[in-house]
Amino acid sequence: MVSEVHSARRPQPDQELVDIADYVVDREITSAEAYETARYDLMDTLACGMLALQYPACTKLLGPVVEGAGMDGGVKVPGTHYRLDPVTAAWNIGAMVRWLDFNDTWLAAEWGHPSDNLGAILALCDWLSRRNVAAGRPAFTMRDVLTGMIKAHEIQGVIALENSFNRVGLDHVMLVRIASACVSMGLLGGSKDDVINAASHAFIDGSALRAYRHAPQAGPRKSWAAGDATSRGLRLALIVSKGEIGYPAALSAPVWGFQDVLFRGNKLSFPQGYGSYVMENVLFKISFPAEFHAQTAVECAIQLYPQVNGRLDQIDKVVIETQEAGVRIIDKTGPLDNPADRDHCIQYMTAVPLIYGALTAEHYEDHIAADPRIDALRAKMEVVENPQFSKDYLDPGKRSIGNAVQVFFKDGSKTERVAVEYPIGHRRRRGEGIPLLVEKFEAALATRFAPRQMQKIIAACENQERLEAMPVHEFVDLWYL
Numbered sequence: 001m002v003s004e005v006h007s008a009r010r011p012q013p014d015q016e017l018v019d020i021a022d023y024v025v026d027r028e029i030t031s032a033e034a035y036e037t038a039r040y041d042l043m044d045t046l047a048c049g050m051l052a053l054q055y056p057a058c059t060k061l062l063g064p065v066v067e068g069a070g071m072d073g074g075v076k077v078p079g080t081h082y083r084l085d086p087v088t089a090a091w092n093i094g095a096m097v098r099w100l101d102f103n104d105t106w107l108a109a110e111w112g113h114p115s116d117n118l119g120a121i122l123a124l125c126d127w128l129s130r131r132n133v134a135a136g137r138p139a140f141t142m143r144d145v146l147t148g149m150i151k152a153h154e155i156q157g158v159i160a161l162e163n164s165f166n167r168v169g170l171d172h173v174m175l176v177r178i179a180s181a182c183v184s185m186g187l188l189g190g191s192k193d194d195v196i197n198a199a200s201h202a203f204i205d206g207s208a209l210r211a212y213r214h215a216p217q218a219g220p221r222k223s224w225a226a227g228d229a230t231s232r233g234l235r236l237a238l239i240v241s242k243g244e245i246g247y248p249a250a251l252s253a254p255v256w257g258f259q260d261v262l263f264r265g266n267k268l269s270f271p272q273g274y275g276s277y278v279m280e281n282v283l284f285k286i287s288f289p290a291e292f293h294a295q296t297a298v299e300c301a302i303q304l305y306p307q308v309n310g311r312l313d314q315i316d317k318v319v320i321e322t323q324e325a326g327v328r329i330i331d332k333t334g335p336l337d338n339p340a341d342r343d344h345c346i347q348y349m350t351a352v353p354l355i356y357g358a359l360t361a362e363h364y365e366d367h368i369a370a371d372p373r374i375d376a377l378r379a380k381m382e383v384v385e386n387p388q389f390s391k392d393y394l395d396p397g398k399r400s401i402g403n404a405v406q407v408f409f410k411d412g413s414k415t416e417r418v419a420v421e422y423p424i425g426h427r428r429r430r431g432e433g434i435p436l437l438v439e440k441f442e443a444a445l446a447t448r449f450a451p452r453q454m455q456k457i458i459a460a461c462e463n464q465e466r467l468e469a470m471p472v473h474e475f476v477d478l479w480y481l
Contacts, residue, residue: 013196013248016268017203020155021195023274024186029150034276036464038146041104041153043461044284044437045115046479047444048103049096050079051361054447057339058099061224062092073130075123078479079448086127090180090234094119094227100361101223101343102289104282104425106153107393107401110160111292111325112172114278116226117152120180120234121145122476124187129472139471140187146468148183150279155179157278161396162269166210166329170262173229174207180233188241197246201236203258204250215332218341271396281399284425286436289361293326294349296420297403301353304407307415308354312373314409320350321386321404321419323393331383339364347378350405392421401426453478 029035052058063082064070070082075089077096084092094116097103104115122145129140156179165172181202185195208229212221240246251258251268259267288298297320308315322331332345342348342364351374352363362368389402404419424433441461445454457478461467467475 011249014251016251017196017199020182020199021192024182024195025192029276031276034150034279035146037279038149041115043441045097045103045118047441050444050448052096052099053079075126076476076480081481086123087231087235089123090119091227091231094230095224098226099223100289102285104284105292106157108161109164110172112175114153114156116176117180117230119227119230120184121148124184125472126476142470142475143468150276152179152183153278154274158274162271168264170207171210173225176226176229177233178202180230181236184234184237194240198237198240200246200250218344220340222340281427286425286433288359290349291330291344294346295423297350298353298359299420300405300418301350303418304415305357308407316410317408318381319406320383324385324390327385347381351377
Protein backbone atom coordinates (compact mmCIF):
# COMPACT_ATOMS: atom_id res chain seq x y z
CA MET A 1 0.00 0.00 0.00
CA VAL A 2 1.41 3.43 -0.90
CA SER A 3 0.87 6.73 0.84
CA GLU A 4 -2.33 8.67 0.18
CA VAL A 5 -0.55 11.94 0.95
CA HIS A 6 -0.12 14.00 -2.25
CA SER A 7 0.57 17.50 -0.90
CA ALA A 8 4.10 18.78 -1.50
CA ARG A 9 3.93 21.07 1.53
CA ARG A 10 6.80 20.13 3.84
CA PRO A 11 5.56 18.90 7.23
CA GLN A 12 6.50 20.28 10.61
CA PRO A 13 9.48 18.52 12.21
CA ASP A 14 8.78 15.41 14.23
CA GLN A 15 8.65 16.31 17.92
CA GLU A 16 11.33 13.73 18.67
CA LEU A 17 13.78 15.65 16.47
CA VAL A 18 12.75 18.99 17.99
CA ASP A 19 13.33 17.70 21.52
CA ILE A 20 16.85 16.58 20.63
CA ALA A 21 17.63 19.92 18.99
CA ASP A 22 16.31 21.88 22.00
CA TYR A 23 18.55 19.80 24.25
CA VAL A 24 21.69 20.11 22.12
CA VAL A 25 21.43 23.85 21.57
CA ASP A 26 19.78 25.18 24.74
CA ARG A 27 20.42 22.80 27.62
CA GLU A 28 23.21 23.79 29.98
CA ILE A 29 24.65 20.85 31.90
CA THR A 30 24.98 21.80 35.57
CA SER A 31 25.60 18.42 37.20
CA ALA A 32 29.05 18.22 38.79
CA GLU A 33 28.56 14.46 39.09
CA ALA A 34 27.99 14.19 35.34
CA TYR A 35 31.20 16.09 34.56
CA GLU A 36 33.25 14.07 37.03
CA THR A 37 31.84 10.82 35.64
CA ALA A 38 32.55 12.07 32.12
CA ARG A 39 36.20 12.63 33.05
CA TYR A 40 36.48 9.05 34.25
CA ASP A 41 34.58 7.91 31.16
CA LEU A 42 37.07 9.74 28.93
CA MET A 43 39.98 8.09 30.73
CA ASP A 44 38.40 4.65 30.54
CA THR A 45 37.42 4.99 26.89
CA LEU A 46 40.89 6.02 25.76
CA ALA A 47 42.38 3.27 27.93
CA CYS A 48 40.32 0.75 25.99
CA GLY A 49 41.67 2.21 22.76
CA MET A 50 45.27 1.87 23.93
CA LEU A 51 44.71 -1.75 24.91
CA ALA A 52 43.21 -2.50 21.50
CA LEU A 53 46.36 -1.27 19.78
CA GLN A 54 48.09 -4.45 20.96
CA TYR A 55 45.96 -6.50 18.55
CA PRO A 56 46.87 -6.70 14.84
CA ALA A 57 43.26 -7.49 13.93
CA CYS A 58 42.47 -3.94 15.08
CA THR A 59 45.56 -2.06 13.91
CA LYS A 60 45.38 -3.44 10.38
CA LEU A 61 42.13 -1.46 9.91
CA LEU A 62 43.46 1.85 11.24
CA GLY A 63 45.01 4.79 9.45
CA PRO A 64 43.82 6.53 6.27
CA VAL A 65 41.27 4.85 4.03
CA VAL A 66 44.00 4.29 1.46
CA GLU A 67 47.77 4.39 1.79
CA GLY A 68 49.16 7.91 1.78
CA ALA A 69 45.83 9.68 2.32
CA GLY A 70 46.82 11.32 5.60
CA MET A 71 46.26 15.02 6.28
CA ASP A 72 48.97 17.45 7.27
CA GLY A 73 47.61 19.43 10.18
CA GLY A 74 44.82 16.90 10.65
CA VAL A 75 43.50 15.17 13.75
CA LYS A 76 46.08 13.25 15.75
CA VAL A 77 44.76 9.76 16.43
CA PRO A 78 45.64 8.85 20.06
CA GLY A 79 48.28 6.17 20.51
CA THR A 80 49.35 6.29 16.86
CA HIS A 81 51.36 8.39 14.42
CA TYR A 82 48.36 9.05 12.15
CA ARG A 83 47.10 12.52 11.24
CA LEU A 84 43.78 12.24 9.46
CA ASP A 85 40.75 14.21 8.36
CA PRO A 86 38.22 14.34 11.21
CA VAL A 87 35.78 11.83 9.70
CA THR A 88 38.45 9.18 9.18
CA ALA A 89 39.95 9.98 12.58
CA ALA A 90 36.52 9.44 14.15
CA TRP A 91 36.39 6.01 12.49
CA ASN A 92 39.82 5.14 13.88
CA ILE A 93 39.08 6.32 17.42
CA GLY A 94 35.67 4.65 17.46
CA ALA A 95 37.07 1.32 16.27
CA MET A 96 39.89 1.41 18.81
CA VAL A 97 37.72 2.11 21.83
CA ARG A 98 35.15 -0.57 20.94
CA TRP A 99 37.52 -3.29 19.75
CA LEU A 100 37.90 -5.25 22.98
CA ASP A 101 34.29 -4.82 24.18
CA PHE A 102 35.73 -3.11 27.25
CA ASN A 103 34.30 0.44 27.18
CA ASP A 104 31.20 1.71 28.98
CA THR A 105 27.71 0.26 28.58
CA TRP A 106 24.08 1.34 28.81
CA LEU A 107 21.39 -1.28 29.37
CA ALA A 108 17.68 -0.70 28.94
CA ALA A 109 15.09 -1.86 26.37
CA GLU A 110 18.00 -1.25 23.97
CA TRP A 111 21.63 -1.50 24.93
CA GLY A 112 24.84 -0.04 23.64
CA HIS A 113 28.06 1.76 24.48
CA PRO A 114 27.62 5.54 24.63
CA SER A 115 31.35 6.27 24.77
CA ASP A 116 31.49 5.04 21.16
CA ASN A 117 30.52 8.64 20.37
CA LEU A 118 33.93 9.84 21.55
CA GLY A 119 35.22 9.08 18.05
CA ALA A 120 33.28 11.96 16.52
CA ILE A 121 33.47 14.27 19.53
CA LEU A 122 37.21 14.11 20.13
CA ALA A 123 38.14 14.15 16.44
CA LEU A 124 35.89 17.13 15.70
CA CYS A 125 36.98 19.12 18.76
CA ASP A 126 40.64 18.50 18.00
CA TRP A 127 40.20 19.64 14.40
CA LEU A 128 38.16 22.71 15.38
CA SER A 129 40.61 23.61 18.12
CA ARG A 130 43.62 23.47 15.76
CA ARG A 131 41.73 25.44 13.13
CA ASN A 132 40.70 28.12 15.61
CA VAL A 133 44.19 28.57 17.00
CA ALA A 134 45.62 28.86 13.49
CA ALA A 135 43.11 31.64 12.79
CA GLY A 136 43.77 33.45 16.06
CA ARG A 137 40.50 32.34 17.69
CA PRO A 138 40.08 30.62 21.09
CA ALA A 139 40.77 26.91 21.25
CA PHE A 140 38.12 24.37 22.15
CA THR A 141 38.67 23.06 25.67
CA MET A 142 38.27 19.64 27.19
CA ARG A 143 35.13 20.91 28.95
CA ASP A 144 33.63 21.11 25.45
CA VAL A 145 34.59 17.45 24.96
CA LEU A 146 33.08 16.42 28.30
CA THR A 147 29.88 18.37 27.57
CA GLY A 148 29.65 16.67 24.19
CA MET A 149 30.10 13.29 25.85
CA ILE A 150 27.37 13.98 28.42
CA LYS A 151 24.93 15.04 25.70
CA ALA A 152 25.77 12.15 23.37
CA HIS A 153 25.38 9.69 26.23
CA GLU A 154 22.02 11.25 27.06
CA ILE A 155 20.65 11.17 23.51
CA GLN A 156 21.68 7.58 22.92
CA GLY A 157 20.64 6.40 26.36
CA VAL A 158 17.25 8.09 26.62
CA ILE A 159 16.22 6.82 23.18
CA ALA A 160 17.23 3.36 24.39
CA LEU A 161 15.16 3.40 27.58
CA GLU A 162 11.89 2.08 26.12
CA ASN A 163 12.67 1.43 22.44
CA SER A 164 13.98 -2.05 21.68
CA PHE A 165 15.52 -1.88 18.22
CA ASN A 166 17.16 -5.28 18.68
CA ARG A 167 13.75 -6.94 18.83
CA VAL A 168 13.10 -5.87 15.24
CA GLY A 169 16.59 -6.93 14.14
CA LEU A 170 18.23 -3.49 14.17
CA ASP A 171 21.64 -2.84 15.69
CA HIS A 172 22.24 -0.32 18.46
CA VAL A 173 25.03 1.45 16.56
CA MET A 174 22.22 3.38 14.88
CA LEU A 175 21.92 5.33 18.13
CA VAL A 176 25.63 6.14 18.01
CA ARG A 177 25.19 7.65 14.56
CA ILE A 178 22.19 9.71 15.72
CA ALA A 179 23.89 10.99 18.87
CA SER A 180 27.18 11.72 17.08
CA ALA A 181 25.40 13.60 14.29
CA CYS A 182 23.41 15.79 16.68
CA VAL A 183 26.22 16.59 19.11
CA SER A 184 28.66 17.20 16.25
CA MET A 185 26.19 19.63 14.73
CA GLY A 186 26.05 21.48 18.03
CA LEU A 187 29.84 21.61 18.28
CA LEU A 188 29.93 23.04 14.76
CA GLY A 189 27.77 25.93 16.00
CA GLY A 190 24.62 24.73 14.30
CA SER A 191 21.18 26.15 15.00
CA LYS A 192 18.20 24.12 16.17
CA ASP A 193 17.12 23.72 12.57
CA ASP A 194 20.57 22.41 11.73
CA VAL A 195 20.41 19.83 14.51
CA ILE A 196 16.93 18.77 13.37
CA ASN A 197 18.24 18.37 9.84
CA ALA A 198 21.27 16.35 10.97
CA ALA A 199 19.08 14.14 13.16
CA SER A 200 16.70 13.54 10.26
CA HIS A 201 19.56 12.36 8.04
CA ALA A 202 20.80 10.07 10.82
CA PHE A 203 17.37 8.41 11.11
CA ILE A 204 16.96 8.20 7.34
CA ASP A 205 20.22 6.23 7.17
CA GLY A 206 18.32 3.42 8.86
CA SER A 207 20.30 0.84 10.78
CA ALA A 208 22.85 -1.89 10.45
CA LEU A 209 21.43 -5.39 10.88
CA ARG A 210 22.38 -7.40 13.94
CA ALA A 211 23.35 -10.40 11.82
CA TYR A 212 27.03 -9.93 12.69
CA ARG A 213 26.43 -10.06 16.44
CA HIS A 214 24.60 -13.35 16.77
CA ALA A 215 25.29 -17.02 16.32
CA PRO A 216 26.01 -18.65 13.98
CA GLN A 217 27.92 -15.79 12.34
CA ALA A 218 29.13 -13.43 15.07
CA GLY A 219 32.25 -11.70 13.86
CA PRO A 220 34.67 -8.78 14.25
CA ARG A 221 32.45 -6.28 12.46
CA LYS A 222 30.90 -5.68 15.86
CA SER A 223 34.28 -4.28 16.92
CA TRP A 224 34.39 -1.58 14.24
CA ALA A 225 30.68 -0.98 13.62
CA ALA A 226 30.54 1.79 16.22
CA GLY A 227 33.55 3.51 14.67
CA ASP A 228 31.72 3.41 11.38
CA ALA A 229 28.59 4.84 13.02
CA THR A 230 30.23 7.71 14.89
CA SER A 231 32.21 8.75 11.80
CA ARG A 232 29.03 8.65 9.72
CA GLY A 233 27.29 10.87 12.27
CA LEU A 234 30.08 13.41 11.99
CA ARG A 235 29.98 13.21 8.20
CA LEU A 236 26.25 13.98 8.20
CA ALA A 237 26.78 16.97 10.50
CA LEU A 238 29.47 18.32 8.18
CA ILE A 239 27.13 17.90 5.19
CA VAL A 240 24.35 19.81 6.96
CA SER A 241 26.83 22.52 8.01
CA LYS A 242 27.16 23.35 4.29
CA GLY A 243 23.45 24.13 4.09
CA GLU A 244 22.01 20.75 3.10
CA ILE A 245 18.31 20.51 3.95
CA GLY A 246 16.80 17.88 6.19
CA TYR A 247 13.63 15.78 6.16
CA PRO A 248 11.40 16.86 9.04
CA ALA A 249 9.09 13.82 9.03
CA ALA A 250 11.97 11.33 8.83
CA LEU A 251 10.38 9.36 11.66
CA SER A 252 6.65 9.73 11.06
CA ALA A 253 6.22 9.86 7.28
CA PRO A 254 3.60 7.22 6.36
CA VAL A 255 5.07 4.23 4.50
CA TRP A 256 8.42 5.94 3.87
CA GLY A 257 9.48 7.03 7.37
CA PHE A 258 11.65 5.24 9.90
CA GLN A 259 8.77 4.11 12.10
CA ASP A 260 6.79 2.46 9.29
CA VAL A 261 9.75 1.02 7.39
CA LEU A 262 11.97 -0.21 10.22
CA PHE A 263 10.05 -0.06 13.51
CA ARG A 264 6.98 -2.07 12.51
CA GLY A 265 4.77 1.01 12.56
CA ASN A 266 5.46 1.71 16.23
CA LYS A 267 6.01 5.21 17.51
CA LEU A 268 9.14 5.83 19.54
CA SER A 269 8.47 6.03 23.28
CA PHE A 270 10.18 8.42 25.72
CA PRO A 271 9.59 8.09 29.48
CA GLN A 272 11.65 11.19 30.32
CA GLY A 273 13.34 14.21 28.82
CA TYR A 274 17.03 14.85 28.26
CA GLY A 275 19.38 15.90 31.07
CA SER A 276 22.47 14.18 32.45
CA TYR A 277 20.88 10.96 33.75
CA VAL A 278 22.71 8.56 31.44
CA MET A 279 26.24 9.76 32.17
CA GLU A 280 25.51 9.75 35.89
CA ASN A 281 24.28 6.15 35.71
CA VAL A 282 26.52 4.72 32.99
CA LEU A 283 28.07 1.30 33.56
CA PHE A 284 31.84 0.90 33.39
CA LYS A 285 33.49 -2.34 32.35
CA ILE A 286 36.32 -2.24 34.81
CA SER A 287 37.44 -5.76 35.58
CA PHE A 288 36.46 -7.86 32.61
CA PRO A 289 36.36 -7.31 28.83
CA ALA A 290 33.07 -9.14 28.50
CA GLU A 291 29.62 -8.42 27.09
CA PHE A 292 27.92 -6.59 29.94
CA HIS A 293 25.06 -8.99 30.54
CA ALA A 294 27.70 -11.52 31.66
CA GLN A 295 29.82 -9.20 33.83
CA THR A 296 28.33 -10.39 37.11
CA ALA A 297 28.44 -14.03 35.94
CA VAL A 298 32.20 -13.64 35.52
CA GLU A 299 32.44 -12.15 38.99
CA CYS A 300 30.47 -15.10 40.38
CA ALA A 301 32.73 -17.58 38.59
CA ILE A 302 35.87 -15.96 39.99
CA GLN A 303 34.43 -16.22 43.49
CA LEU A 304 33.75 -19.92 42.86
CA TYR A 305 37.18 -20.66 41.37
CA PRO A 306 38.76 -21.76 44.69
CA GLN A 307 35.94 -24.27 45.19
CA VAL A 308 36.30 -25.86 41.74
CA ASN A 309 40.05 -25.58 41.21
CA GLY A 310 41.39 -29.12 40.86
CA ARG A 311 37.89 -30.60 40.58
CA LEU A 312 36.99 -29.77 36.98
CA ASP A 313 36.76 -33.45 36.02
CA GLN A 314 34.29 -34.02 38.87
CA ILE A 315 31.77 -31.39 37.68
CA ASP A 316 28.36 -32.73 36.67
CA LYS A 317 26.73 -29.42 35.68
CA VAL A 318 26.96 -25.66 36.06
CA VAL A 319 23.76 -23.63 36.36
CA ILE A 320 23.85 -20.00 35.27
CA GLU A 321 20.88 -17.79 36.12
CA THR A 322 20.69 -14.60 34.09
CA GLN A 323 18.31 -11.94 32.78
CA GLU A 324 16.02 -12.41 29.78
CA ALA A 325 18.29 -10.16 27.72
CA GLY A 326 21.28 -12.31 28.62
CA VAL A 327 19.48 -15.44 27.46
CA ARG A 328 18.51 -13.76 24.22
CA ILE A 329 21.91 -12.31 23.35
CA ILE A 330 24.72 -14.43 24.75
CA ASP A 331 23.37 -17.94 25.45
CA LYS A 332 25.35 -19.97 22.87
CA THR A 333 26.19 -23.60 22.31
CA GLY A 334 28.38 -25.19 19.66
CA PRO A 335 31.64 -24.03 18.08
CA LEU A 336 32.87 -20.47 18.62
CA ASP A 337 34.95 -19.39 15.66
CA ASN A 338 36.68 -16.17 16.73
CA PRO A 339 37.23 -13.80 19.68
CA ALA A 340 34.16 -11.75 18.75
CA ASP A 341 32.07 -14.92 18.99
CA ARG A 342 33.57 -15.90 22.34
CA ASP A 343 33.11 -12.57 24.13
CA HIS A 344 29.39 -12.82 23.38
CA CYS A 345 28.93 -16.31 24.86
CA ILE A 346 27.96 -16.42 28.54
CA GLN A 347 29.06 -20.04 28.81
CA TYR A 348 32.56 -19.23 27.52
CA MET A 349 32.84 -16.15 29.74
CA THR A 350 31.87 -18.25 32.77
CA ALA A 351 33.97 -21.30 31.92
CA VAL A 352 37.24 -19.40 31.55
CA PRO A 353 37.29 -17.92 35.09
CA LEU A 354 36.14 -21.23 36.57
CA ILE A 355 39.20 -22.81 34.93
CA TYR A 356 41.77 -20.00 35.12
CA GLY A 357 40.50 -17.79 37.93
CA ALA A 358 40.53 -14.73 35.63
CA LEU A 359 39.15 -13.34 32.38
CA THR A 360 41.20 -11.01 30.16
CA ALA A 361 41.13 -10.09 26.48
CA GLU A 362 43.86 -12.68 25.92
CA HIS A 363 41.48 -15.43 27.00
CA TYR A 364 39.39 -14.90 23.84
CA GLU A 365 42.32 -15.61 21.53
CA ASP A 366 42.62 -18.88 19.62
CA HIS A 367 45.47 -20.33 21.69
CA ILE A 368 43.38 -20.14 24.87
CA ALA A 369 40.15 -21.21 23.17
CA ALA A 370 41.95 -24.37 22.04
CA ASP A 371 42.07 -25.56 25.68
CA PRO A 372 39.70 -28.58 25.55
CA ARG A 373 38.57 -27.98 29.12
CA ILE A 374 36.65 -24.87 28.06
CA ASP A 375 34.29 -26.56 25.62
CA ALA A 376 33.99 -29.57 27.91
CA LEU A 377 32.79 -27.29 30.70
CA ARG A 378 30.52 -25.29 28.36
CA ALA A 379 28.78 -28.55 27.45
CA LYS A 380 27.84 -29.03 31.11
CA MET A 381 26.23 -25.60 31.51
CA GLU A 382 22.54 -24.78 31.81
CA VAL A 383 21.51 -21.16 31.22
CA VAL A 384 18.13 -20.17 32.66
CA GLU A 385 16.26 -16.92 33.05
CA ASN A 386 15.78 -15.65 36.58
CA PRO A 387 12.54 -13.60 36.41
CA GLN A 388 13.62 -11.35 39.30
CA PHE A 389 16.88 -10.53 37.51
CA SER A 390 14.84 -9.63 34.42
CA LYS A 391 12.50 -7.41 36.42
CA ASP A 392 15.30 -5.59 38.25
CA TYR A 393 17.20 -5.14 35.00
CA LEU A 394 14.41 -2.90 33.69
CA ASP A 395 13.58 -1.20 37.00
CA PRO A 396 14.76 2.44 36.59
CA GLY A 397 15.48 2.59 40.31
CA LYS A 398 17.78 -0.42 40.17
CA ARG A 399 19.01 -1.18 36.62
CA SER A 400 20.82 -4.20 37.99
CA ILE A 401 22.48 -6.79 35.79
CA GLY A 402 22.17 -9.85 38.00
CA ASN A 403 23.64 -13.30 37.46
CA ALA A 404 24.04 -16.32 39.67
CA VAL A 405 26.30 -19.36 39.22
CA GLN A 406 26.32 -22.69 41.04
CA VAL A 407 28.45 -25.77 40.34
CA PHE A 408 27.17 -29.31 40.97
CA PHE A 409 29.54 -32.28 41.28
CA LYS A 410 29.08 -35.90 40.30
CA ASP A 411 29.25 -37.09 43.92
CA GLY A 412 26.13 -35.08 44.78
CA SER A 413 27.94 -32.20 46.44
CA LYS A 414 27.70 -28.63 45.19
CA THR A 415 29.19 -25.22 45.67
CA GLU A 416 27.27 -22.37 47.20
CA ARG A 417 25.03 -20.44 44.84
CA VAL A 418 26.87 -17.17 44.22
CA ALA A 419 24.72 -14.26 43.02
CA VAL A 420 25.89 -10.77 42.12
CA GLU A 421 23.27 -8.17 41.18
CA TYR A 422 25.39 -5.08 40.49
CA PRO A 423 28.69 -5.25 38.61
CA ILE A 424 31.64 -3.32 39.93
CA GLY A 425 31.16 -0.68 37.21
CA HIS A 426 27.63 0.17 38.41
CA ARG A 427 26.78 3.55 39.94
CA ARG A 428 25.96 1.77 43.21
CA ARG A 429 29.58 0.57 43.37
CA ARG A 430 31.33 3.78 42.22
CA GLY A 431 33.40 4.08 45.40
CA GLU A 432 34.73 0.57 44.90
CA GLY A 433 35.04 0.84 41.15
CA ILE A 434 36.77 4.17 40.46
CA PRO A 435 40.14 3.24 42.01
CA LEU A 436 40.13 0.10 39.87
CA LEU A 437 39.19 2.17 36.81
CA VAL A 438 42.22 4.38 37.44
CA GLU A 439 44.39 1.27 37.73
CA LYS A 440 43.00 0.03 34.41
CA PHE A 441 43.76 3.42 32.86
CA GLU A 442 47.35 3.52 34.05
CA ALA A 443 48.00 -0.10 33.07
CA ALA A 444 46.67 0.62 29.59
CA LEU A 445 48.92 3.67 29.21
CA ALA A 446 51.92 1.56 30.19
CA THR A 447 51.32 -0.71 27.19
CA ARG A 448 51.77 2.21 24.78
CA PHE A 449 53.81 5.07 26.19
CA ALA A 450 57.21 5.70 27.73
CA PRO A 451 57.06 6.65 31.43
CA ARG A 452 57.54 10.41 30.89
CA GLN A 453 54.74 10.65 28.31
CA MET A 454 52.53 8.42 30.44
CA GLN A 455 52.99 10.68 33.48
CA LYS A 456 52.04 13.77 31.46
CA ILE A 457 48.80 12.09 30.40
CA ILE A 458 48.01 11.05 33.97
CA ALA A 459 48.70 14.56 35.24
CA ALA A 460 46.34 16.03 32.63
CA CYS A 461 43.52 13.67 33.60
CA GLU A 462 43.74 13.48 37.37
CA ASN A 463 42.37 16.95 38.18
CA GLN A 464 38.88 17.97 37.05
CA GLU A 465 39.45 21.72 36.75
CA ARG A 466 42.82 21.38 35.05
CA LEU A 467 41.49 18.91 32.50
CA GLU A 468 38.39 20.98 31.69
CA ALA A 469 40.49 24.10 31.06
CA MET A 470 42.99 22.34 28.80
CA PRO A 471 42.84 23.11 25.04
CA VAL A 472 41.73 20.00 23.18
CA HIS A 473 44.64 19.97 20.74
CA GLU A 474 47.12 20.12 23.63
CA PHE A 475 45.39 17.18 25.30
CA VAL A 476 45.44 15.13 22.10
CA ASP A 477 49.11 16.04 21.54
CA LEU A 478 49.91 14.16 24.76
CA TRP A 479 48.60 10.93 23.21
CA TYR A 480 50.44 11.18 19.89
CA LEU A 481 53.40 8.92 19.08
